[in-house]
Amino acid sequence: MKHIVFLSMLAIFCALSTAVAADNQPLSPELQQLNIFVGHWEFHGKTLATPFGKAGAWTWNEDCRWSDDRVFLLCSFANVWSGKTVKSLVVDTYNRKDHAYWHYELFADGQTGSRPFISKMAIAGNIWTEYGQDEDHGKKISERIVYRYTSSTEVDVEIQVSRDGTHWITVDRGEGVKQL
Numbered sequence: 001m002k003h004i005v006f007l008s009m010l011a012i013f014c015a016l017s018t019a020v021a022a023d024n025q026p027l028s029p030e031l032q033q034l035n036i037f038v039g040h041w042e043f044h045g046k047t048l049a050t051p052f053g054k055a056g057a058w059t060w061n062e063d064c065r066w067s068d069d070r071v072f073l074l075c076s077f078a079n080v081w082s083g084k085t086v087k088s089l090v091v092d093t094y095n096r097k098d099h100a101y102w103h104y105e106l107f108a109d110g111q112t113g114s115r116p117f118i119s120k121m122a123i124a125g126n127i128w129t130e131y132g133q134d135e136d137h138g139k140k141i142s143e144r145i146v147y148r149y150t151s152s153t154e155v156d157v158e159i160q161v162s163r164d165g166t167h168w169i170t171v172d173r174g175e176g177v178k179q180l
Contacts, residue, residue: 045174
């Protein structure tokens, strides 16, 4: 009986040690770049009147944390775009094979279409840029989201679109503040 209790205690200890070790595992140098987003962020901004849409206001509430294996940054969003609620889950990571950052966004209830938003992400100093594709009245357009960090707790954001991939129009502009 003592042997079974000892083995049970040993199994629990090993499981807890593995969980703690995963949480304390250091991030690779590439993933350390993403660490700035860990925590709760609140964004406020405006949609600009452009050929792509009407003027309006938006808010984003974003909560980010590392996956247990510290390979994926997981962020849940609860956004309000001109009165319409959009919820999503984002997974950001670094791919060693193509030496690129990737951003995957899944939307609840097909709120923004039938497929996730997938974009390659470039990080150059304090500027992060996500590049993706979208549609405007059935025509493919390029989209990029540009984050400019002014500090570790403040970021400016712009969403830009282009029909030709060369000439960009800013359609959304705002700022985010990390809640401490």
